[in-house]
Amino acid sequence: MKSILSFGWRILLLINIVIITLAGCSENPPTMVDGQGKLELFVLWDTSYVDSISTLIPVENAKVIVSSRYLTKIYYTDQNGKVYLENLPSSIYGVTIRKQHPLDPNIILVASKQNIEVISTKNIVIDTLLVKPTSSSGITINEIYCAGPVNNFFFFFDQFIELYNSSNEVKYLDGMMVMRFSSNTDGKGPGADEEDDGDIDGVTYVFKFPGKPGEKNYPIYPGQFVVLASDAVDHTKVCATSYDLSNANWEFYNQYSPEDIDNPNVPNLINMRPDKTADFLIALTNDVIVISDGRDSIWQDGIDISTVIDGVEYQSNPHPQNKKTLDPRIDRSYVLSPPRYSGKSMQRREPGLDTNDSLSDFEIKDRATPGYQ
Amino acid sequence: MKKFYLLICILFLVPKLSLSQNERISSMGNPTIALRDFDLDLNLYDFGKNVAGLFEDRTFDVLNIRPIIKTTQGDYKRYFDYDKSFTYALSFDGTKVLKDGVFRGYVIYEIENRKNVNRALNRYPYSGIPFFIADTTVGDFIYSGPRVGFQYSFEITKSLYSGFELNYQLVDGLKSVYSRAKSLWRNIDGSLNLAYKFSNDFLIGGKISFLDNKESIEAKSEDLFDAEIFNYRGDNFAFKRRSQQIKQTYREKSLGYSIQSIITSFEKLRIGLKSEYSNSILKTLYPYGMLEEYEEGHSVFENLLISMKAHFSPLDNLLVGFESNYEDYKSWSRISELSLMNWKWELKEFNIGSGISYRFNLIPLILISEISLGKIISDSSKYIDNKFVNHNKPFYLFKTGLEYEILNQIFVRFGIQNGKFGFEPEKGGKDISINKISLGLGIYSFKFIHVDYYIDYGKIRNNLNQVNKNLNSQLNLKLFSY
Numbered sequence: 001m002k003s004i005l006s007f008g009w010r011i012l013l014l015i016n017i018v019i020i021t022l023a024g025c026s027e028n029p030p031t032m033v034d035g036q037g038k039l040e041l042f043v044l045w046d047t048s049y050v051d052s053i054s055t056l057i058p059v060e061n062a063k064v065i066v067s068s069r070y071l072t073k074i075y076y077t078d079q080n081g082k083v084y085l086e087n088l089p090s091s092i093y094g095v096t097i098r099k100q101h102p103l104d105p106n107i108i109l110v111a112s113k114q115n116i117e118v119i120s121t122k123n124i125v126i127d128t129l130l131v132k133p134t135s136s137s138g139i140t141i142n143e144i145y146c147a148g149p150v151n152n153f154f155f156f157f158d159q160f161i162e163l164y165n166s167s168n169e170v171k172y173l174d175g176m177m178v179m180r181f182s183s184n185t186d187g188k189g190p191g192a193d194e195e196d197d198g199d200i201d202g203v204t205y206v207f208k209f210p211g212k213p214g215e216k217n218y219p220i221y222p223g224q225f226v227v228l229a230s231d232a233v234d235h236t237k238v239c240a241t242s243y244d245l246s247n248a249n250w251e252f253y254n255q256y257s258p259e260d261i262d263n264p265n266v267p268n269l270i271n272m273r274p275d276k277t278a279d280f281l282i283a284l285t286n287d288v289i290v291i292s293d294g295r296d297s298i299w300q301d302g303i304d305i306s307t308v309i310d311g312v313e314y315q316s317n318p319h320p321q322n323k324k325t326l327d328p329r330i331d332r333s334y335v336l337s338p339p340r341y342s343g344k345s346m347q348r349r350e351p352g353l354d355t356n357d358s359l360s361d362f363e364i365k366d367r368a369t370p371g372y373q
Numbered sequence: 374m375k376k377f378y379l380l381i382c383i384l385f386l387v388p389k390l391s392l393s394q395n396e397r398i399s400s401m402g403n404p405t406i407a408l409r410d411f412d413l414d415l416n417l418y419d420f421g422k423n424v425a426g427l428f429e430d431r432t433f434d435v436l437n438i439r440p441i442i443k444t445t446q447g448d449y450k451r452y453f454d455y456d457k458s459f460t461y462a463l464s465f466d467g468t469k470v471l472k473d474g475v476f477r478g479y480v481i482y483e484i485e486n487r488k489n490v491n492r493a494l495n496r497y498p499y500s501g502i503p504f505f506i507a508d509t510t511v512g513d514f515i516y517s518g519p520r521v522g523f524q525y526s527f528e529i530t531k532s533l534y535s536g537f538e539l540n541y542q543l544v545d546g547l548k549s550v551y552s553r554a555k556s557l558w559r560n561i562d563g564s565l566n567l568a569y570k571f572s573n574d575f576l577i578g579g580k581i582s583f584l585d586n587k588e589s590i591e592a593k594s595e596d597l598f599d600a601e602i603f604n605y606r607g608d609n610f611a612f613k614r615r616s617q618q619i620k621q622t623y624r625e626k627s628l629g630y631s632i633q634s635i636i637t638s639f640e641k642l643r644i645g646l647k648s649e650y651s652n653s654i655l656k657t658l659y660p661y662g663m664l665e666e667y668e669e670g671h672s673v674f675e676n677l678l679i680s681m682k683a684h685f686s687p688l689d690n691l692l693v694g695f696e697s698n699y700e701d702y703k704s705w706s707r708i709s710e711l712s713l714m715n716w717k718w719e720l721k722e723f724n725i726g727s728g729i730s731y732r733f734n735l736i737p738l739i740l741i742s743e744i745s746l747g748k749i750i751s752d753s754s755k756y757i758d759n760k761f762v763n764h765n766k767p768f769y770l771f772k773t774g775l776e777y778e779i780l781n782q783i784f785v786r787f788g789i790q791n792g793k794f795g796f797e798p799e800k801g802g803k804d805i806s807i808n809k810i811s812l813g814l815g816i817y818s819f820k821f822i823h824v825d826y827y828i829d830y831g832k833i834r835n836n837l838n839q840v841n842k843n844l845n846s847q848l849n850l851k852l853f854s855y
Binding site: 027029030032033034035036069071089120121285316339340341 | 598599601606607610611612613615616652654673675705707708711712713714715717754755756757758759
């Protein structure tokens with residue numbers, strides 16, 4: 001009996017040693033940890049814009065909008081123009097700086113930088129951003145409403161694009177083109193400069209204002225909002241959660257369509273592509289919208305970037321889930337669009353303020369605001 | 374967001390076989406150290422969870438039919454938890470002694486209705502991994518599905534026993550409001566077991582167990598809205614995904630080893646020893662392209678358990694019990710695309726316990742009392758949130774109960790539990806007090822059918838005076854000839 005017990009104890013001991021040894025055979029954890037990213041930004045202003053002597057002075061209390069796939073957060077610079085962020089998760093960050101000009105309320109000091117790679121394990125990322133005064137840039141796309149209202153019968157015909165004249169002078173819409181880019185999917189994508197020849201490709205819809213570039217028949221005054229409606233009618237009669245666009249400034253009208261609605265009281269943008277017989281409707285959650293001055297109207301070979309006035313790309317998911325395609329000379333990032341059939345719209349944070357960084361320039365509004373901010 | 378501390382839960386414990394509780398034990402305050410009971414014997418099957426021991430443990434046919442109701446509600450909860458939960462289950466658990474072996478099989482159908490689940494779409498959002506998904510709404514979830522399994526044990530040669538088990542569970546979940554998420558939770562686990570009886574005084578067993586668990590979640594708005602979900606990588610950081618249909622999958626595979634031995638040192642003293650080790654890998658995946666799945670997160674769990682239990686019976690109607698356990702759970706998780714660790718935690722628990730049960734000679738009464746003392750040491754480093762939490766707190770748990778035969782073969786039972794935990798790892802609460810009262814009835818007057826019933830009511834209160842209340846009730850019809 002004793003020998004059996006003694007033998008058993010030995011076996012037991014041996015097996016326990018095996019078990020405890022196995023406990024050390026697990027996969028090894030990574031040696032590097034997340035959440036340790038550091039970013040230090042200095043925001044400076046070159047005062048040669050207001051003084052003949054070039055002096056870089058720190059910009060105090062500037063708004064710093066930091067965006068990544070995880071978050072968009074707002075910070076403010078200290079008295080040395082510095083903002084120091086730590087414990088950041090590893091990601092690609094974009095930063096936009098905004099600060100009201102100390103003397104001129106119509107001027108905003110702006111700087112932005114995209115694709116700042118903050119990796120937790122690497123050293124602190126230090127960068128300096130020089131703000132530049134921005135104002136009166138001219139005509140911009142101020143609001144895009146494409147999601148459709150809250151409904152359950154696939155109604156989205158109340159789409160509109162809102163333009164804004166942020167300059168101090170009267171601008172003219174004559175001959176300007178409004179385009180949707182959604183083809184060229186086999187190449188670099190809609191709105192990309194396919195052969196690096198200075199134009200953007202993938203136009204699917206082109207509508208234009210009457211007249212020719214340079215003519216002065218259709219003014220847009222400083223601080224004026226202009227609403228371009230797909231159909232300038234009161235959509236609330238069809239869908240109660242929709243919008244009344246019967247007072248829109250312009251209406252997209254496809255003269256090649258036998259069915260397109262035309263409000264006779266609202267002037268039309270007309271279709272330049274006879275092969276397209278549908279109304280100017282844009283995708284609900286991802287698309288590229290561009291306006292150009294109309295000097296390059298040969299859309300087949302792409303639209304010359306030098307004629308582009310403004311362009312905005314919007315996507316439903318952040319990078320890398322969705323690929324950015326619009327040429328970065330027009331828009332360096334894209335707006336994260338609201339959900340379809342939500343009634344929400346994308347609008348610039350400040351009217352007409354365009355830093356070519358849509359992710360920071362635009363915000364999502366719960367209700368569209370056609371004709372006002 | 375409500376701050377929560379250490380987010381360790383029981384996901385990788387949950388899928389393992391947990392048959393319905395024994396009503397007699399539950400109604401007497403759930404003693405486990407010193408009660409003489411059919412399900413608490415110090416043998417390879419009851420103590421060691423070794424299926425090879427089924428052959429010697431079960432010597433008669435029985436079918437247990439159990440309707441079960443469980444409810445829990447209260448404000449001691451975490452941010453993504455539900456307000457209330459109601460569980461209804463019906464279980465059939467039968468044992469059949471065959472010519473060459475013993476077979477045990479069971480079928481359970483469970484329906485769980487969780488009320489006001491706050492945003493979480495995972496069945497267990499606090500599963501010890503930082504990767505979980507949430508939408509924006511508070512809504513009800515209904516989970517339902519069957520659980521089936523069997524165990525079979527037989528004697529290979531003289532004194533050498535083998536046993537194996539296989540369990541399968543399928544649970545469908547559905548959220549009542551946007552994003553109308555559907556969840557499909559599937560679990561397969563099993564084990565291969567061997568046992569050798571050197572003598573009646575010394576038995577040794579070994580077990581290799583496996584587990585394959587998969588939870589697939591699909592958020593698909595039934596109206597025209599896009600579904601928008603947040604992929605969390607910690608408490609604070611999440612990225613959005615939006616589409617008409619969004620899928621996410623959690624896949625866990627685990628392998629475990631265990632040895633057990635039962636030793637009778639001398640006539641009155643019986644000792645059980647057990648050590649277990651398991652290792653599992655849980656991958657968080659979402660579809661990428663048409664066929665591929667993108668690994669968002671990778672989590673590794675390790676669990677080591679060393680346990681000892683002893684029964685000393687100096688008199689026929691007296692049983693003194695002693696137990697000691699050491700458990701070490703640890704886990705780490707990484708974000709796969711960058712191979713950066715975003716959470717690492719370790720939870721150690723050590724406890725010793727002792728108890729005594731006495732069956733009176735003059736009156737048909739059994740009394741039982743037990744106490745466990747221990748310590749919980751936890752260490753959590755949630756790097757992505759820059760949150761580092763340590764706890765090193767003691768606990769005690771006291772149980773006492775009785776069984777009284779009021780009429781011939783009719784028993785009433787009563788039990789209470791009282792405990793205090795300096796730190797409770799599941800919900801992260803501090804200074805937790807636990808109080809539970811239970812009542813039961815056993816009617817064994819008939820030859821072929823026995824009836825057991827228990828009901829218990831418990832309260833768990835933390836230092837913020839948040840309270841959770843539990844009410845459980847279970848009936849068991851035992852059929853001995855079927």
